[in-house]
Amino acid sequence: MSQSARTASALTIQAGPRALAHLRQHGLRAQDIALIPGAAGGPKGLILQALDQWLFGHWLPSAPRERMLIGASIGAWRMAAACHADPVAAFQRLGDLYCGQCYPLRPSSAQVSQVAAQLLADFIGGHEAELCSHPYYRLQLLAVRGRQLLAAPRGWLGTGTGFAAAGLANLASRARLAGHLERIVIGDPRDPADWLRQQFDAFETRFVPLTPDNVGAALLASSSLPLMMEPVRQIPHAPAGTYWDGGLIDYHLALPYSRIADQPDGGLVLYPHFTDRVIPGWLDKWLPWRRAGRGDRDRLQRGWLDNVILVSPSPGFVHSLVRHKLPDRKDFTYHGQDHEARIRHWQQAVAEGERLRDALAEFALRPDLDQVLPL
Template sequence: MNSHRYPGTGPALTIHAGKKALEHMRQHGLQARDVAIIPAAAGGPKGLILQSLDQWLFGTWLAAAPRERTLIGSSIGAWRMAAASQADPAAAFQRLGDLYCEQRYPEKPTAKFVTDSCLQLLEELIGGHEHEIVNHPHYRLHLLAVRGLGLLKSPRGSFSAKAGFAAATLANMASRARLAGHMERVVIGDMRDPLFWLKARFDNFETHFAALTRDNLKQALLASGTLPLIMEPVRDIVHAPVGTYWDGGIIDYHLALPYSRIAGAADGGLVLYPHFTDHIIPGWLDKPIPWRRASLGRNREWLDNVVMLSPSRAFLHTLSLGKLPDRKDFFYYGANHDFRIQNWRIAIYESERLRDEFAAFVENPDLSRVKPL
């Protein structure tokens, strides 16, 4: 690998670690065999910046140390982990990046148009690979979705859905616990995985667990990425509780989950979290509430065994518009799809710098680079 750095810029990659993860690295370095869980956040196009890192992690580094691992994601994170679970993950991540970049929407697309476009994307991403994904010899895939309650249980149209999400937003402003009165977490995943660390109650949300199979894989992936009011809700996922489903990121945006329950396990007990930012926001509705960040809350110990990788600010400054690709780009570039696609592809190319720096770190860990999480 040939790392490329812009002259005068600092490192592209930022590494954060919880106190137990840092102590582990002091004693053992960072070994692929110690990684038990890989979370993947919601965030739409932001996830594209992890493509090169994902390809190397799943195609080379983790593959060289096979063991049972939990892969868990919501929205684009769920789609990334479905790519990781294919027999050729590097090719699958390339396909995901190409398909995601090439999305083209009219100025005011209908919810059906966006839903149909995402269904087509998923068909091209996983079509013919369903068996590989749900029966992977080492990876145990779990997809997060949200099931509506109250006004969101079975909205008859966009007006009732808007009313339901308005009520949910107000409830969340008061407290995250109150949001649990409007929606539930559903984990659609690999039943071979005991998932004990997630099944014991840890927050106010009722959590249901359903089997992930070839029959419901595409439906579950669509539900996990179904944007409220922009896409049609997914109804009655096969093998899952009857109901109306939306984007898993509404509850689990950056996956603030009780990872520390596996800390100190005999097989390593580390969580490796490739992320597109340097902080963890619990739910999508928490984005405008800075004090809800997981690292500042009462559950900060959940991250004790987490190693989080993210782009540095110096890296972001080298990208087009000085930021990651995001959904606002669809409006910023408007009908100039080719220019948006070009800039997104440049960002993906630049993500090779994240890959190269992490590969160098695991080869020769420099713990002075690691910041507390």
């Protein structure tokens, strides 16, 4: 296989019908991109580092305009990196810090939270104002706030009981999960995010202004997996409560993107993702019938993704990686206390991600619509 063919085969490109029509007429143009989502998924997001550096360090700055960046968990951290004055350096710092995480054999939730808090301090410390005042980007961070048994659970047992109830509710329907969790959008007040304020699912959505004094707590809350980490119990300017990972509701950010499709300066969503599927919530990972766009019993609207271009690693690319998979949290268990081996494998994956960057850059320069699959 030639180098160019190998690069092209690294990337899967999917587009909704409206986005595909736009690509046929105009190709992929930075000036048309209005929104970038970032999915939750922990270490899987590392594979996008080189692509992110190109996207936010080169391609999007070539056509400056107001854009919303919205993310949960590692997706929120990636979008925060993009809002730095030097995004290329910020993504490098985030990748290095994330790969370098080390834990004892059986860490407590307090220990994991302490490591994550220190990682965030090293990542954004001194840059908080940059994230909230970027000249073009409007950062929106997703977290969840507990209700009922999860409003103020006591200890591991209380949290476990609350999430067991939430899991059973979600098995019945996402609408029932809304009785246990509510969506919190901690976002740049310069963008009212009207398309999210109009009711679009069963979850109550609260909006909190993003400020330099709460961005750290918001990023920590957005990534705090229950039982694995402690919840965040206070976010400045947010209502009192108990906050967890935004991916619990918005794992892959199955949001009503089509509401922004009619913007006069282009309303496309470019979604760099680590998989070719959009799974609504973290608890839906084990429910194969629940995928965005299938029009299932939870009425996840097909039209929501009409203006979305989803780019992700191809199956062949993933198979070429160490252990034939993306980095994930199970690697901590697989490698145990051999931290050097895990870090080395993750860094190898980050380096391989340059092929994803090159493939997207080539597509932007010379669009090959035969590569584009329906989303």
